[in-house]
Amino acid sequence: MSEKTYVGKNVPKLDAREKACGQAVYAADLQLPGMLYGKIVRCWDHAHARVLKLDLSDAAKVPGVVKVLAPKDVTQKNYNTGVLDLMVPEEMGQLLGDIEDQRIFTDHVRHQGDAICGIIAESEEIAEIAAGKVKVLYEPLPVYLSAEESARPDAFQFDERKPGNRAFQLPEQMFPGNAYGWGDVDVEMAKADLVVEETFYLPKVKQCQMEPHAYVAHYDQTGRLNCWTSTQMPKCVQPKLARLFELPISRVNLISTTIGGGFGGRLGMVFEPETCAMALAVPGRPVKVQSTREEDWIASESRHPGKYWIKLGVKKDGTPVAVDAHFTSNAGAYFSHSSGVPFTTGGWLTGMYKYGAIRYKGDTYYTNQAPSGAFRGYGNPQTNFALEQIVDRACTELNIDPVEWRKKWHKGVGDDGWCIGVPYSSCALDECLERGAEAIGWKEKRARYANQSGSKRRGVGVGVMTHTSGAMPMLLEHTTCTVKMNEDASVVITLSCSDLGQGSHTVLKQIAADTLGMPMDEIHILVNMDAAGFDIGSHASRTTYVGGGAVIKACEDVKRQLIERAAIRLGVPEEDLEIKDRQVFAKHDRDKRLSVMEICHTGVYNFTNPENGETNGVPGQITGYASHFPGHNSPPFGACFAEVEVDIETGEVKVIELVIAHDIGRAINPMAVEGQLQGGAHQALGMTLTEETCYTEAGLCRNNSFTDYKMLGPTDMPKMTTILVEQPDPIAPFGMKSVGEAGPVNPVGATANAISHALGIMFTEAPITPERILQALSEQKVA
Amino acid sequence: MKTKIMTLCVNGRDHRFEAPVNRTLLQALRDDLKLTETKYGCGTGECGGCTVLMDGKESICSCLTLAVEAEGRHITTVGGMTRDGELHPIQIAFIEEGAIQCGYCTPGMIMKTASILANNPHPSEDEIREGLEGNICRCTGYEKIVLAVQRASQMLDNSQIQKSGGMGQ
Numbered sequence: 034m035s036e037k038t039y040v041g042k043n044v045p046k047l048d049a050r051e052k053a054c055g056q057a058v059y060a061a062d063l064q065l066p067g068m069l070y071g072k073i074v075r076c077w078d079h080a081h082a083r084v085l086k087l088d089l090s091d092a093a094k095v096p097g098v099v100k101v102l103a104p105k106d107v108t109q110k111n112y113n114t115g116v117l118d119l120m121v122p123e124e125m126g127q128l129l130g131d132i133e134d135q136r137i138f139t140d141h142v143r144h145q146g147d148a149i150c151g152i153i154a155e156s157e158e159i160a161e162i163a164a165g166k167v168k169v170l171y172e173p174l175p176v177y178l179s180a181e182e183s184a185r186p187d188a189f190q191f192d193e194r195k196p197g198n199r200a201f202q203l204p205e206q207m208f209p210g211n212a213y214g215w216g217d218v219d220v221e222m223a224k225a226d227l228v229v230e231e232t233f234y235l236p237k238v239k240q241c242q243m244e245p246h247a248y249v250a251h252y253d254q255t256g257r258l259n260c261w262t263s264t265q266m267p268k269c270v271q272p273k274l275a276r277l278f279e280l281p282i283s284r285v286n287l288i289s290t291t292i293g294g295g296f297g298g299r300l301g302m303v304f305e306p307e308t309c310a311m312a313l314a315v316p317g318r319p320v321k322v323q324s325t326r327e328e329d330w331i332a333s334e335s336r337h338p339g340k341y342w343i344k345l346g347v348k349k350d351g352t353p354v355a356v357d358a359h360f361t362s363n364a365g366a367y368f369s370h371s372s373g374v375p376f377t378t379g380g381w382l383t384g385m386y387k388y389g390a391i392r393y394k395g396d397t398y399y400t401n402q403a404p405s406g407a408f409r410g411y412g413n414p415q416t417n418f419a420l421e422q423i424v425d426r427a428c429t430e431l432n433i434d435p436v437e438w439r440k441k442w443h444k445g446v447g448d449d450g451w452c453i454g455v456p457y458s459s460c461a462l463d464e465c466l467e468r469g470a471e472a473i474g475w476k477e478k479r480a481r482y483a484n485q486s487g488s489k490r491r492g493v494g495v496g497v498m499t500h501t502s503g504a505m506p507m508l509l510e511h512t513t514c515t516v517k518m519n520e521d522a523s524v525v526i527t528l529s530c531s532d533l534g535q536g537s538h539t540v541l542k543q544i545a546a547d548t549l550g551m552p553m554d555e556i557h558i559l560v561n562m563d564a565a566g567f568d569i570g571s572h573a574s575r576t577t578y579v580g581g582g583a584v585i586k587a588c589e590d591v592k593r594q595l596i597e598r599a600a601i602r603l604g605v606p607e608e609d610l611e612i613k614d615r616q617v618f619a620k621h622d623r624d625k626r627l628s629v630m631e632i633c634h635t636g637v638y639n640f641t642n643p644e645n646g647e648t649n650g651v652p653g654q655i656t657g658y659a660s661h662f663p664g665h666n667s668p669p670f671g672a673c674f675a676e677v678e679v680d681i682e683t684g685e686v687k688v689i690e691l692v693i694a695h696d697i698g699r700a701i702n703p704m705a706v707e708g709q710l711q712g713g714a715h716q717a718l719g720m721t722l723t724e725e726t727c728y729t730e731a732g733l734c735r736n737n738s739f740t741d742y743k744m745l746g747p748t749d750m751p752k753m754t755t756i757l758v759e760q761p762d763p764i765a766p767f768g769m770k771s772v773g774e775a776g777p778v779n780p781v782g783a784t785a786n787a788i789s790h791a792l793g794i795m796f797t798e799a800p801i802t803p804e805r806i807l808q809a810l811s812e813q814k815v816a
Numbered sequence: 817m818k819t820k821i822m823t824l825c826v827n828g829r830d831h832r833f834e835a836p837v838n839r840t841l842l843q844a845l846r847d848d849l850k851l852t853e854t855k856y857g858c859g860t861g862e863c864g865g866c867t868v869l870m871d872g873k874e875s876i877c878s879c880l881t882l883a884v885e886a887e888g889r890h891i892t893t894v895g896g897m898t899r900d901g902e903l904h905p906i907q908i909a910f911i912e913e914g915a916i917q918c919g920y921c922t923p924g925m926i927m928k929t930a931s932i933l934a935n936n937p938h939p940s941e942d943e944i945r946e947g948l949e950g951n952i953c954r955c956t957g958y959e960k961i962v963l964a965v966q967r968a969s970q971m972l973d974n975s976q977i978q979k980s981g982g983m984g985q
């Protein structure tokens with residue numbers, strides 16, 4: 034319709050202006066009339082204990098306290114904060130077993146920060162004071178911080194439904210031998226000329242979204258439970274809350290607040306259950322729960338730490354004959370994402386290279402750390418640290434260039450992706466590798482840094498990755514979208530996709546504008562959970578791919594109706610009509626035309642002539658609708674190159690440069706894509722070099738603050754070059770593939786490989802801290 | 817807790833309110849004055865989310881400053897950066913460079929930028945990065961924020977705002 038197109042342009046984010054003015058409303062900014070303040074009282078002194086006695090009497094007496102809530106005062110139903118139960122078919126759900134193991138308030142503290150009771154007061158200060166007056170008598174229980182400890186036969190059993198404290202392993206019924214892969218690994222491995230084997234350790238990394246978790250809930254006079262939340266998955270949290278509090282979904286209203294960073298940390302529920310339980314205890318008054326940073330840290334989920342054993346067999350020429358791998362991860366205190374992460378961790382592994390045979394096992398064990406859950410990349414950064422390093426080790430031993438090896442052995446079009454049976458629809462990894470290598474000066478630097486002396490050693494490394502665009506077919510993929518045409522032909526699009534800050538609403542609007550041929554500023558995106566239909570949520574790098582697909586379909590539905598109506602009015606067959614410049618034209622007779630505005634207007638303002646009973650055009654407001662289930666997952670690939678400088682006297686690593694070449698298919702908004710890669714790299718470098726949540730022997734968190742948990746700052750970040758490789762995917766809407774989750778993946782492998790190029794030492798433990806480097810250097814000297 | 821009647825001058829307007837004497841400036845802004853544009857990220861001076869400008873030049877963590885200490889000073893929050901509905905060049909630069917993702921760090925980043933540029937109108941890239949240390953962004957990897965500060969510095973060069981001395985007051 035209009036000349037202007039938006040796809041491919043650097044359109045600033047829709048909400049950037051209100052964010053720049055400080056007017057975006059995050060949950061903690063809400064002020065509602067009559068609002069009360071809730072405090073979740075947590076156990077700070079124990080990581081594992083039984084509550085023998087809970088005395089709330091002094092707390093209840095504090096003036097201004099409205100209510101105190103013991104475990105028995107709230108629902109006794111169990112729940113799981115994750116949403117995997119909603120995402121898989123029932124048969125698969127049964128294989129996972131009973132995974133609802135959390136309570137709103139518990140008398141069995143399973144990690145430091147577990148919630149034991151709640152206080153509702155007139156102000157935050159009063160709630161705080163009252164929380165200090167709660168008296169608890171604990172019986173300490175044994176504390177386990179690793180899978181090895183909790184798997185011991187004599188260990189305390191967390192959950193009788195999960196013997197041996199194993200929360201999950203790939204189920205035999207779906208994965209014979211509890212393994213994912215193909216071929217006979219033992220037979221193929223025996224054919225290898227070289228076998229490299231290593232155990233890698235992955236740290237417990239925190240999402241550290243800048244907005245600490247905060248919620249408001251209000252059980253209102255109409256009997257509806259309203260919850261203001263920054264969840265990434267409103268349409269999953271809604272039914273979960275409905276089930277937990279035994280209400281129909283129509284009586285649970287979710288209001289999405291601006292999301293101050295997600296990164297998986299807001300997948301499913303966080304503290305919505307506690308906040309809603311408090312609101313239900315004081316009907317008619319809203320309750321706000323604002324967590325402190327320390328609380329957010331110890332009580333909410335993180336990336337899965339664990340042990341990643343991997344064995345790679347190769348022929349002299351580099352042919353990867355077999356891979357055997359086992360990721361044993363630390364679930365922390367509750368089940369949460371215990372089934373999803375160990376599976377996908379293997380998916381990213383199987384999807385990457387053309388191994389002759391592969392056998393991957395993944396399991397999770399309960400411990401007394403804070404629960405592990407979803408974090409951007411969902412197992413992929415863990416796999417990247419192990420796989421990309423073991424590949425480089427093999428390349429070094431065989432004297433093969435790591436870039437050339439990857440070019441030769443990465444999977445591509447027609448090969449199975451992360452899900453066996455779903456082949457890659459496109460692959461631009463070769464171009465990513467070539468352009469990335471060129472940009473960093475790979476050949477020349479690889480040679481130059483081969484022999485160095487002096488205290489500062491440079492190295493360059495490469496890491497590749499593949500990911501997914503939505504989780505079809507493993508998980509439910511479904512997004513609905515409604516496009517309503519106003520009488521002046523302006524547009525309101527209703528959907529329930531979340532925007533975490535990555536700009537998904539902006540991108541969806543760009544897609545809508547181009548599909549409809551309308552200017553962006555005449556389109557409004559409405560995110561309203563009562564009005565919008567289903568969307569599985571903003572996760573698995575799916576919103577542009579699946580949400581975009583839904584938007585396109587709903588817009589096409591509108592166009593079809595416009596043409597249908599114009600055909601009647603103009604007396605021209607539908608197939609002879611087209612829409613351009615906001616007019617419906619007869620292709621062969623440009624004078625036969627009708628404006629979109631007129632069709633929309635007469636649909637709404639439709640009158641019947643009393644004399645002949647005829648109407649002025651077709652009656653009815655035009656609304657397009659789509660309930661979209663994508664047929665594929667168009668995985669993206671990527672190649673990252675890192676150059677580092679290691680000071681062998683201090684052990685410090687300075688990342689000099691990162692080149693990130695990403696197979697985006699088609700960049701709907703290049704500036705937003707770059708932002709995802711750059712921000713993702715920050716998280717990847719943190720995991721590789723500095724970030725880890727640590728515990729004392731008693732299981733108490735040692736670093737729940739930004740001083741003690743070191744993220745890279747602006748001066749630590751390297752020069753970053755992003756290369757968007759655009760080879761449109763043949764089946765994706767507009768040819769687009771995903772980027773969000775890919776960001777924190779392969780800078781991990783590239784940086785680790787650069788360090789080992791600089792020092793000739795492979796580091797198996799992340800983060801690769803100065804202490805670990807100095808330790809390894811001193812061992813090397815001794816050897 | 818003893819309370820006190822305090823007066824805070826925020827974005828050129830005086831606000832009188834009564835609050836406990838140990839009120840932090842951040843709490844006073846958010847809870848007493850209902851100016852929620854300044855963000856809580858840690859409460860301990862480690863994230864910079866609560867950064868505001870004092871007397872037009874100095875950036876401070878409002879979570880580490882007592883409200884009583886801020887009496888008699890000019891406080892500027894990001895809400896005071898726009899003039900007559902016109903965005904400040906720093907705000908424009910952040911928007912156009914794509915320096916804003918989730919936006920939670922943005923109010924603090926913009927105020928930190930105002931302070932950097934008020935003290936050094938033409939900072940080098942290293943000076944910008946050093947100046948931004950202490951303000952954490954978990955979304956952008958800082959790359960586009962640095963670009964935004966550079967762009968803002970250029971934009972301010974040509975604007976009147978700088979001549980009038982100080983920013984955002």
Ligand code: FES
Pocket residue numbers: 855856857858859860861862863864865866867877878879880
């Ligand atoms: S809230 Fe003040 S520095 Fe984090």
Ligand code: FES
Pocket residue numbers: 243293294534915916917918919920921922952953954955956
């Ligand atoms: S934009 Fe999200 S923390 Fe900076």
